Amino acid sequence: MKGWQQFWRQLSLFGLLALVLTGCGKDELSALKPSGPVAAMQYDLMKLSSAIMIGVFIVVMLIFTYVLIRYRKRPGQQGIPKQVEGNHALEILWTVIPFLLLIVMAVPTVTTGFALHEEYPKEEALQVKVTAHQFWWEFEYPDLGVATAQDLVLPVGKKVQFHLTSADVMHAFWIPALGGKIDTNPGQENKMWLQADKTGIFYGKCAELCGASHALMDFKVEVMDQAAFDKWIDGMKGVQSKDPAVATSPGAAQGQEIFNKSCLGCHAVAGKGGKLGPNLTNFADRERVAGILEHTPENVAKWLKDPQKEKTGNNMPNLNLDDAQVKALVEYMSTLSVK
């Protein structure tokens, strides 16, 4: 029987596979490429526990292979093996050693656990309120008087204290490269802190099944240096304290007219509008349309033509706009910027 050779061949195949896969995690997304202290602490725990586990696994496999090779029944082998009842020393050994290994793991588990549940007041951390919706994210900076959606903007190297809740069903807020997730529960507020130590864009995901388009409930985290962040806040504050600016170009003005009529009920721009849909004040500055589509005029148009096609079951209705209206809206919306 060639079973065991095959088995080993297979195992080495996995080894290769593992290398290939680990090499490829995307910096912006992978939990294996931590970009902040929370993710780093978690990564350390992951490394420690996997090291212990691999150690135990190797021991098990060594005994396993030895036994299978050494004690296979040989052709012509006679007699009956000794019927061993047990062995107290051995049994104690494999009770105590795993227990000790668990203790090694338990200590950092406890310390990290409590460190991650620290809560920081506004003197020490930027406060951000997160509200999850089917299937988009709303972000508010209550102390700064700024609200945005889809793209979370954060300063680099500063603790951020999140207050999270949901407007409808349960979602979970997850930025793998910055740290683990936490659920957003309707009717309750959860807290979590994170910190980004690198500027750039990170990918965020919804990690709790929340309906048809759970898979597409992505968001982006834009981490900038403190100065750029302050500037962004000032820009947002400046715009959001006023009524929407009147568009200048004729196309955009036409678009704004449609927008005020059909869209403002759900979407806020500057200091005006509803909260049923994402705040669009800085729509033109965003990385993606609706969290998933690349931000191009074509994609904005695609979204406006048939939002349900891009994201099944989302709460923006198909408004049956004709091409001209869409064109005007796209032009208007490209002016919604604070940069």
Added chain:
Amino acid sequence: MATHHANAVLPDEPEKATLEGKNKILGFWLFLGGETVLFGSLFATFIALRDQVNGGPTSQQLFDMPLVAAATLILLTSSMTSVMATLALHKKNLKMIQVWLTITVLLGIGFLALEIYEFVHYVHEGHKISTSAFGSAFYTLVGFHGGHVAFGILWIILLQLSAVKKGLTVVTAPKFYLASLYWHFIDVVWVFIFTVVYLMGMIGGKVG
């Protein structure tokens, strides 16, 4: 086990005289262990939701001590009378079994009547299953218990009727015994209901 006397003279503790009987009693106890978890889960839910009145009536506004006390007294007494039925069973006295069980059933019906009256009254005060989480939890827990009482009543009546024809045998004896166990268990659950739901409700949600 079956001697030639078997039909004429019942063995001691006839409910456990056969393997079937023993199996039934053991199985029923295990079932009661499961019921413990069942009611425990309902209690846990109730405790978590008892202050969530959503603008509806609170437990302090609703509950009425004399009513609960009366219901408790009735149910406790019925548990007592059902134990008397078991004692009669051990004396192999079918007539006394029937007498005690009849009293038990009547008391059970009385208890149910009180509970139905209570529920109707609450609904009139605007306390419904859909009013609040408290309302849902209250009716589910107390209603589940009431459902058990109702089932017990029907069960015992059925046993009584069929025993008229069959008499007391090693087949019917375990059934009487189980019905009595069941009835006691319902009473034990009620002890926690009057404590956790009613008495703690009257104290209010300040403590605990």
Added chain:
Amino acid sequence: MSAHASHAPAPKRSGLWDWLTTVDHKKIAILYLIAGGIFFLAGGFEALLIRLQLMYPESQVVGAGLFNELITMHGTTMIFLAVMPVIFALMNAVVPLQIGARDVAFPFVNALGFWLFFFGGLLLNTSWFLGGAPDAGWTSYTTLALNQYSGRGVDFYVLGLQIAGLGTLIGGINFLVTIINMRAPGMTFMRMPMFTWASFVTSGLILFAFPAITVGLVLLMFDRLFGGNFFNPDAGGNVIIWEHLFWIFGHPEVYILILPAFGIISEVVSTFSKKRLFGYSSMVFATALIGFLGFMVWAHHMFTTGLGAIANTLFGLATMLIAVPTGIKIFNWLLTMWGGQITFPTANLWAVGFIPTFTIGGMTGVMLAVPPADYQYHDSYFVVAHFHYVIVGGLVSGLFAGLYYWWPKMFGKMLNEKLGKWNFWTFFIGFHLTFFPQHFLGLMGMPRRVYTFLKGQDLDVGNFISTIGVFGMTIGTILFLVNVVVSAKGKRAVADPWDGRTLEWTIPSPPPEYNFAQTPLVRGLDAFWIEKMAGNKGMTPAEPLGDIHMPSPSFLPFLMSVGLFIAGYGFMYHNYVVVVIGLLVTFGCMFARSVKDDPGYHIHEDEIEEKGVKA
């Protein structure tokens, strides 16, 4: 035993009617196996569609809505309707034989348990044709599972699982009583075969875990159908309660699944090493301890719910502890093989393959038990990889081992070894190919339950490999079916094809309906082996040959379950006439059963001897 038992001959039954009315544990085992097998194919087919959809990024094999229905039904079907019944099949087929009993304690209840499970599962699956399957995940978290956010499918989930769960619960009680009261003389607890022990603990877990989900489902039903507010935050409800109730049941459930597999592995490894199980008493202790600890750790599925550092840490540490008794088992198996003469028929291949695979799954389990790290793993493909390693690589392997091992006893036919080996290797390789990459997908940021993933996130390769692997498992499964068909025409099985150690191998394959012509006298652990070593040809009987009393077949279990099945639809569509009709059928049958005692029938002494049993 009953004084009123009639001496009428065995009633004549034939064909379908026999199967619909049987109360014989061996036939019920076959019913469980067939129904569970069909549901396994359905769940596997759903898995196949899931993987096809995820083969490439942004593909559209199935839409977003359908995908959610598929994962929900895949998880629910596999757990409740596929592997649980197959476990019950093996327990039914083997436990009474291993303890030297003629049947289970409550044959009628046994049949009822099967039919309840069957009709519950049927009800759940009819949702596909009646407006859509449930789509809120097998965990059915609220508020997504409430009316406002999901369709009628969840009603099917609630009622289907309620009915099926009832069947499982009474099945569990039945096995507890059977094992406690029906053991043959001399079969003390510490002489029980490991599989019986595992069945015992599993049944205990069923007894205490299922009531929690019963309550959870009742609450969900009230919210969905009768305006309740348990989970509606706007009226003071709380969504966390569902999570707790679900996992208070759900975590013990995974040990309900795995313990019987542990039992099977213990039997198979010991038989094919020709050695007694190493450390039997510590195995028993470990089984019980796993069962006990299993109730104390449910919140490890809720680390990201926001319970806080204290709760998370306590539950995390408690969870890790389970590694210790499980490790005891792994090492005991290894040492059972140590010094033996190991042979590798298919049954043992599965058992031996189980050990490293399950160990990997257990390892990732312990990693998940570290709460801060779990904030990264949770609801990602890492978790999917973990539980398929323990469930498919562990439990399903164990079930295959058990099926190859006990098939001769159940059906009187040997499964083909050559096909069996192909079955094993294709499934085994396909399995690792499917689920090993998923660990990394999870760590690389892929959440679970996503119907698609976008391009440019480096998730393509892993998903592709993962999908390829499923074909291996599909081929493996189909080979098993082929094997079943081929073996039906294959060679007859002898009473003791594997040189077995326990009582089931002392009687013919398949056993006569009364199992043991004479109840055997048990003189130690591995009762049959002891007799073999003492040079005896069989067991010493513990009683003289005599008439055997058997319970009568009954159609009532079937009818009672149909009644609940009908009432279930009534509840869903708020049609109370239908509810009343259904419940009347059920209670009417209960009434009939209670009023009319079953006299049973006797198999006469002469008939037993005719079948070739020495007096």
Added chain:
Amino acid sequence: MGAHAHNEEVRKPKVKHDSPKRHVVAFIGSLVLTALAFIAVAYEVIPAGFTVPFIVILAFVQAFFQLFVWMHMDQKGHEYARISIFAGLFFILAAIIVFIFWVWV
């Protein structure tokens, strides 16, 4: 019992404590415990903070009374009954404690 073994009438009952008196005493005990609980709440005789633990303890005492006396759980042959009830109780108490402390996060 030897010679009389086949004489069913003479055989002593296996259960000796099963007299009505015992059960009546238990009944009165239950009534007293119940009354205590009601009085504690109605007349606020003990400090409010203690009332809840007090009546909960009374409930447990009464429950055990009934389980052991009325349901005969104290007797031989009830080992599994005890295991079953206590295991159920133990598991569910863990759940209740968690519900009290960790449901309203």
